[in-house]
Amino acid sequence: MKKIINDPADVVVDALRGMAAAHPDLLWVRTDPAFVTRSDSPVRDKVALVSGGGSGHEPLHVGFVGTGMLDAAVPGPVFTSPTPDAVQTAVREADGGAGTLLVVKNYTGDVLNFETAAELVQAEDVGVRTVVVRDDVAVRDSTDTAGRRGVGGTVLLEKIIGAAAERGRDLADCHATAQRVAENVRSMGVALSAPTVPHLGEPSFTLAEEEMEIGIGIHGEPGRERVGLESADGIVRRLLEPVLEDLPFREGDQVLLFTNSMGATPLSELYLAHGIAERMLADRGVRVTRRLVGPYVTSLEMRGMSLTLLKLDEELTRLWDDPVRTPALTW
Amino acid sequence: MKKIINDPADVVVDALRGMAAAHPDLLWVRTDPAFVTRSDSPVRDKVALVSGGGSGHEPLHVGFVGTGMLDAAVPGPVFTSPTPDAVQTAVREADGGAGTLLVVKNYTGDVLNFETAAELVQAEDVGVRTVVVRDDVAVRDSTDTAGRRGVGGTVLLEKIIGAAAERGRDLADCHATAQRVAENVRSMGVALSAPTVPHLGEPSFTLAEEEMEIGIGIHGEPGRERVGLESADGIVRRLLEPVLEDLPFREGDQVLLFTNSMGATPLSELYLAHGIAERMLADRGVRVTRRLVGPYVTSLEMRGMSLTLLKLDEELTRLWDDPVRTPALTW
C-alpha cells in the first residue's frame, strides 16, 4: 500500500490536523470527537447546515465548511459513517439558535447514525430537520431496498442550501429548498481503478488493465457492471444517458453540469470528459447554464469520474451564484 | 493504459475544448496553435503575463489564466515545450501595449523555445522580458549544467506577479519582482508512482510496491534517488530539509508553504503531509504565514507530492493576498 501516512489508524485525525494548519482563518477543527466547524461558529440566528459521513471523499464534507456552505462537517472513519454522539457534539457547536439542517447521504449507516443523532439533538431542544441525498441512478430506485446512494449531488445541495441559510432563510425554507434540490439532481459514476482503505492495505476490488466498473459508488464497493474500457465518448455516454433518462431532463431544461473526479483522474482528462458531456447535452437541447469541474466527491485514490446534472430554476441559480468561501470552493 | 480520452494524439486540444466549455466567463481558448487567454484579453496598458510549457501539469498553466494571474498560457504537447510561433501568437493576443513578461520553467526545451519566441515578439516591437523559474533543489545548481528545474514555485510566482501586473506596475517592476520571487523560492518532490504519457501508453518508469523516488521532476523523468517507502514524517522530512538548507530559510523567516499534489495523491494525504510540514517548520522557528494546499503542479496521474517554500516580505505577502479569479485559484 503506497500512501503518505503515518499510522493507518490515525489518518483521519492526522489529516484534520493538517486542514486546521492550512486554513486557520476558515476552520475550527476538533479531533475527539472529530469534527470541523466554521471558525465563526455558531452564527447567531442563522440556520446551521451540518453534514458528515465516512472519510475518504475529501474535500467532501470537511472542505466545504465555511461561509455560504456548511457550518459543520463530521467525518467518520474512512468509508464509515460517524457515530451519533460526534454529530450531536458538532450540532451543539454549530447551531446558532435558528435550528440545524442535517445533510445525509443515503447509506444505511449514515441514515441510521444521523437519525439517532437527530433524536439526541432534539432532546436538547434544538430544531433539527434532515435531508437525505439519493442521486445515484446506478442504483435502482425502490422503496423495498436501501435505495439510491448519495453521491455528487451532495456538493451541489450543500452549496445551494448553504447560500439559502446565509441569506437568513428559516429552517423550514432551507429544508424545503434542500428537498427540491435532492429531487432534481441525478448522478452516475465510473471507476478505472479501486481505492485502497488505509487500514486494510489492499485495493477494494481488482480491475484488469482493460476493464472499467460502471455505476460505481464512492466506497470501494463494486459497481453495477464491469465492461471493457472505452473511449471518453463512450464513457461519457454511458454515464450521461441513464442520468438524462431518469429525471428525465428534457430539451430546453436549464441544468448545472458537474463533472467530478473520483480522486486520481488527471484534470486534463476531466476537462476532456466535461467537454464531451457539454456537447452531448447541447445535441439534445439541454442547456448547461452552470458548471463545476474538479475532484469534489472522491473515493481516496480511485481513478474514474462521475457526472451530475441538477435541473436549475431561477432561485437555485441565484443561490448557486451566491458567494462561498471554503477550503475547496470559493467565489 | 487507462485513461478517459479519445485519440491520444488529440488529448491536449480535447482538454482545452472542455476547459473552454467549463469556463466561458473566464477563458478564451484557441486550438491552432493551442493557447488560452483571459476572456477580456488584451487588457489595455496592463503588463501581460504569459506562460506555457508542456501539457500534463494541469492546472498549470492554463488553469491560472484569469484576473490577477496569467493573461495567456501556451500548452505544448504532453511534457513537451510549445513552439515559438504558438507563444508568439499568444503574446500578440495578450499584450495590451505595456509589454509582456514571459514566465519560463527552466528546461532546455522551454528556455530555447521561449527564447526564440521572445526574439520573434521583439521583432514586432512588443516589449518583452523573461523570468526563468528554477526552484527544484533536487537538482544541483550549477552553471555548467542545465541547472535546476522549474516546478512548484512557478504557481506562486504567477500569482504574485499577476497581482503586480493587475495593480498596474510596469514591465521593469514586474520583472524585478518576478526575479525576487524566483530567487526566494525552493521546492522538492517525491513520487510514489509514475505517470503515463497518453501517446506512449506505458508508465515512464516503474517503482516497486515498497519504493519511492525522491527528487522527482514533473515529466516522468526519474528522480535523484530511489529509496524504500517511508512514513509521512519521513517523507516530509526528506523534502523539507534540503529545501530549508538551500536558501537557507532561517529562524524567524516568514514563509509561504505550498504543499502540492503530483496528481493522484488523495487530498487527505496531502493535508496530512501539510500538517507535518507546518509542525517541522514551527519546531525550527520558521513562521508559516501563508499556505497553499492542493494539486496545482501535477504530472498526469503520478502519485506523490512536493513542498515549496517562498520567503515572504510585506510586499510579496500583499501581492499574494490580492484577489485572483482563475479556474484553479480564486479568492
Place this chain on the structure above:
Amino acid sequence: MVCTTQHVIAAMRAAVRAVSENRDELVELDRAIGDGDHGENMERGFLAVDTQLRLVSPGTPAAVLKTTATSLISSVGGAAGPLFGTAFLRAATAAGERETLDGAAVAALLRAALDGVTARGRAERGDKTMVDALAVAVEAAERTADEGTGPIGVLRSAATAADSGARETIPLVARKGRASYLGERSAGHLDPGARSVALLLHAFAETGGDR
C-alpha cells in the same frame, strides 16, 4: 442453569475476542459485497465495549447489555453500529430488573433484539442481512427454551441456527444495506452482518451460562 451478571460479562468478553479473531474474515466478506469495513467496525465497537465494561462494572444483565449497546452506538458508525446497538438496547430493556436469566429469558432477549433490528433497519427475511441469521436464531432459541432447556442450550441452538441462516444468505440477492447496490452481483456471497450474528452467538454460547 441460569445466567448471572458475571456470565453475561464473560459472554461479552468472549464476543470481544471472537470479533477480533475473525476481523479479517469479516473484512473479506464485506469487501466482496460491501465496502470492506465490517471487520474494522465490529472490532472497534467491541474494543469499546470491553473498555466500557471495565470502567462501568455493571451490576445487572440489563446494565451489561445497555453498556454494550451504547458503546457500540458511540463507536462503530456504519450500518452495523446502530443495528447491533439497537439489538443490545432492546435486549437490555427486555432483561429488565432481572438478576439472572434462564433459557426462556435468553430467548425473549433475542426476540427483542430481532424486533429492534427490524424496526431500525426495516429489513425482512430474505433481504440478505443480519436479520436472516438472527431470525432463525430466535426461532431456534424459542423452540429450545420451550423444551425447558437452560440458557446455554438455548444459545447453542441459536448459534447453530444462525450458522445456517447466515449460510442461506449466500444465494440471495441483497435488498438492504450496501450489498443491495450490487443487484444480482450480490448473489453467491455470505452476508458479513449475518456472519457476525453467528459469531456473537457462538461466543455467548461458549461462556454464557452455567452448564
Place this chain on the structure above:
Amino acid sequence: MVCTTQHVIAAMRAAVRAVSENRDELVELDRAIGDGDHGENMERGFLAVDTQLRLVSPGTPAAVLKTTATSLISSVGGAAGPLFGTAFLRAATAAGERETLDGAAVAALLRAALDGVTARGRAERGDKTMVDALAVAVEAAERTADEGTGPIGVLRSAATAADSGARETIPLVARKGRASYLGERSAGHLDPGARSVALLLHAFAETGGDR
C-alpha cells in the same frame, strides 16, 4: 560527385522515413534518461518537414535546409526542436546561393550546424548530448573532404563517426538537457539526441548525392 537540390530533398525524405522507423527506439532511449518524448518530437518534426517540402518546392539546397529548419522549429517544441532547427538554419546559411554541394561543402555545412547547436545549447563535448555525435561527425567529414571525397563519402564517414560518438555517450554523466537531472544515474545510457544525429546522417548518406 555533387549533391543537387533534388538530392537534398531526397536526403530529407530519407530522414523522415528513418525517424519514423526509429521512433520507438528514440522513445525508449529518452524514457531511460529523459521524459520519453524524443521519438515523438522527432517524428512530429520530420512529418512537418515532409509536408512543407511538398508545399514549398524549394529551389536550392539552402532553401531545402531552411524549410527543414523552420518546420522543425515550429512543430517540435522540446529541446530537440530549436537545436536541430538551428543546426539546419546554420547549414542553410552556409550553403548560400550554391546550386550543388561537393564534399567540402557538405563538411562546411556540418561544421556550421555544429556551431549553431553549441551556440544555442551551450553544451560542450562530453556533456552527453547530440553535440557528442555531431562533433566527431564534423571532424570525420572534414578529414574525408580534405581527401577530396565526394558528398556521399563525406556523409558516410560522418555517419559512421556519429555512431561511435553516440556510443561514447553511454558511460558519460549528463551535464546538459533533461538527463542532467539524473546526475550519476544518467551514466550507462545512450543519449537519444546523439542517436538522432547518427540516424539522420545515415539517412542522408544513403540518398544524399551522386555516387
